[in-house]
Amino acid sequence: MVQSLDRSQGREGGGREGGGRAGGVAAGATSTHGTFTGNRALQIEEPLIFEMGQPGRCGVDLPEPPKVKDRLNGLRRARTIGLPGLSEPQVVQHYTRLSQKNYAIDMGVYPLGSCTMKHNPRINEKVARFAGIGDLHPLQPVSTVQGALELIDQLAHWLKTLTGMPAVAMSPAAGAHGEMCGMMAIAAALEAKGERAKRKVVLAPESAHGTNPATAAALGFTVKPIPANDRGRVDLAALKAALGPDVAAIMLTNPNTCGLFESEIVEISKAVHDVGAYFYCDGANFNAIVGRVRPGDLGVDCMHINLHKTFSTPHGGGGPGAGPVVLSAALAPYAPYPWIVKDGDTWRVAEDGGALKSLGVDGAPLGRLKAFHGQMGMFTRALAYIMSHGADGLKQVAEDAVLSANYVMAALKDVMSPAFEGPCMHEALFDDSFLKDTGVSTLDFAKAMIDEGYHPMTMYFPLVVHGAMLIEPTESQAKEDLDQFIGALRSLTERAKTGTAAEEFKAAPRFSPRRRLDETLAARKPILRWRPSNNPPEGDPMKQAAE
């Protein structure tokens, strides 16, 4: 194990093997930033924990274990694990410094399209940590968790009412998991009708999220892409032509990934149902319509809801999510275990068929998708968010989100190039035609936004638009902040269009904790873990100790 590294070298972080680090920095020399440490005021270079540890340190105090007879079947670990030892203040400093290298919603506009980066209220965190909610075992006697089951049912009630759907499966752990659940429910319904073998095709628009075709393919369906029309919507004629007795379902995002409402949605759902297929709606963009439109009124058979998008559970650096799936009456019987059922005044959890039967509930659950009862911590936060807004506030959320996106679109349409005619829903989609002949790409443009203090928009998605830039401001930004954001984008556009700024854009970002990273190198020679020999700085006296 590495004992320690010279701090200035450790902070500098070294270069990776073969990475062509620009000039080795000897201890004591000033770094490329002109400081001894390589730090720049609040931006502090931080080594890996494995480069900081000392065997004599520990960040917890635990009592001496009582002496007992070893009952490990002779399988006691024979070698050390290799974990570094750090004291509590070092741990606090390490992660605090790391945190300062992150952009976050708490810092400003985070217009990552399709991700709904809205404000995360802290009351949600507080209530999720109440001992009577956060500190409960999922397999405690049901009599001791009546409040927890009631909480889940109350969220379920809101989700069903807001979507106009009769049932909801709460257990999926994320949006993609919810897709799996919904598509399995469709497969189960087809099987019950004896049609699973003949209906092998799932239709999905070319603009769909990648999870849609990945989910359908995992379940053995053949995915057939449906083209978009010149208005950015599903080409109804092409869809009708593709529909037939071999089609199991359509997977459609609405509002779609171009930020547009599928205006022919009622015709689409009718056409799909007419051939005996099901309508799976990807609810990733529910934030645009929550409280204003109920998907159940559009003929949807099932739809997952990303609680971390519409209902503001924290994105947490990429999870955890939660993806409850609302189901139509036709699909409700197939919802996976567990089912939470009210039996008189008592809440019950049906974890198997026998339990369902004894409660007198009809159902043919498709199985189980996750241990225990779902992402309770996310349910709690989502319900707190929903109760805070109420029916009136949620309607206002959708309206403000849509208004803000249209405002951004309107304020930029003369200098950037909207991909489609408006109005848009909660996100504004641009293509890269406004950058034509400037030498600046969508990527360069996005990276330049970083230097202006913004997280870039979603880039190159949806795939159907060239050099796509998808901006989702959400309802959480004040008008002044939107105006500054618009101003920054207009300024970048102006600079790009001078035709002489390409080099400057390609050098962006310049002020972030790291500049552009070599992703090709990362993929060509993957280094996915620290090893003592990954990159000891040249001539490092600890190199031998490390090996």
Next chain:
Amino acid sequence: MRYLPLTDADRREMLSVIGAKSVDDLFKDVPASARLGAKVAGLPDHQGELEVERAFQAFAAKNVSPGTAPFFIGAGAYRHHVPSTVDYMIQRGEFLTSYTPYQPEITQGTLQYLFEFQTQVTLLTGMEVANASMYDGSTGTAEAVLMANRITRRHKALISGGLHPQYRSIIETTAKWEGFKAVLSKADAEGLEDLIASVDKDTSCVVVQNPSFFGHVRDFTKLAEACHAAGALLIVVVTEVVSLGLLKPPGDMGADIVVCEGQSIGNGLGFGGPYVGLFATRDKYMRQMPGRLVGETVDADGKRGFVLTLSTREQHIRREKATSNICTNAGLCALAFTVHLTLLGEAGFTRLSELNHAKASQLADKVSAIAGVKLLNDSFFNEFTVKLPKPAAPVVEALAAKGILGGLPVSRLIPNDPSVENLLLLAATETATDMGMDPLVAALKEVL
């Protein structure tokens, strides 16, 4: 509404820039039949923070929290003490309110802790490579089976009777709908199961758990050899990751894929989720892994940095040919895990593990001394199975009535199997005390 910054004046001004008369104009693409004129009916209006907090206090008051009662339940979710630093760190807005590190220049914080997390997971499991986490151990196990099917191009998985019953159900469900065969061995309460003879040339993988659901500690080295001789993979599942502080790691037994439920480190019980799945394998299978991977690279100035990598496996690039449909990981729970494990370090983690084993040993001695109660385990880590003289489910209910959360009746997860009806699964972690164990023993004597 406190979360919405736009004023009515803002809204009017914005509408005029857009050139719309009202916000309704912006929803004109919604078919008229589906446009709600008013807010959704039958739901209450917005509430202040105080009112919301009260509502949640009311939910909480209807539950019995383990912190207020003698508590001995495990079965895949374990109650450990989580240092205050952990919860403070994960609530920093820069971690809590950031997303997937798509823009690595301004998400090095997330990327570096995930790289450290991946390294910690390889060290604990004794494996070569780990991903940036899965939803949890249970879903990660099903993904491991799918991965083994892809690697071996075979479609039969042998599932141990020592694997957590709900994990078994998930594999069964995945097998049914994704089209492979899952052969489930019968519940292995005694820890005597031997699957070597069942491995054949059609077997893609064998899935075992260590310690098993019933608590037994086993060496799977010979099973790994038998799997490899037949061209199959061995998947070892660990639902109590603290055990890896004391036990020979699965990598040293020859496991090809290791999946752990990481909840025990850094993450509270939370009524079952969100948790964090650890997923590790051999270098040679790296490109068949599901989920996100963080790799080391350099930036334009030659400085070390981290990025999401090998994304050509993933759904947003590969679409229907992806290794999995997974999109998110368990980012914040992985952060809690890695912060806690960093606090513990080698010395703390090993001692935590020793403490757990010692507490469970004490509990086993106390409980098995009760007349009519038989300990089924020769070996265990912090959880074991006892056979009671009568069905366990009503016993656990009777204990709950006395304010004691006294283990899990195995019949709750394995219903309709007379052989497990009298079995009680008991766990003790470092949080267990004599003040909790003695009332359990006294109450058990009364109700048996």
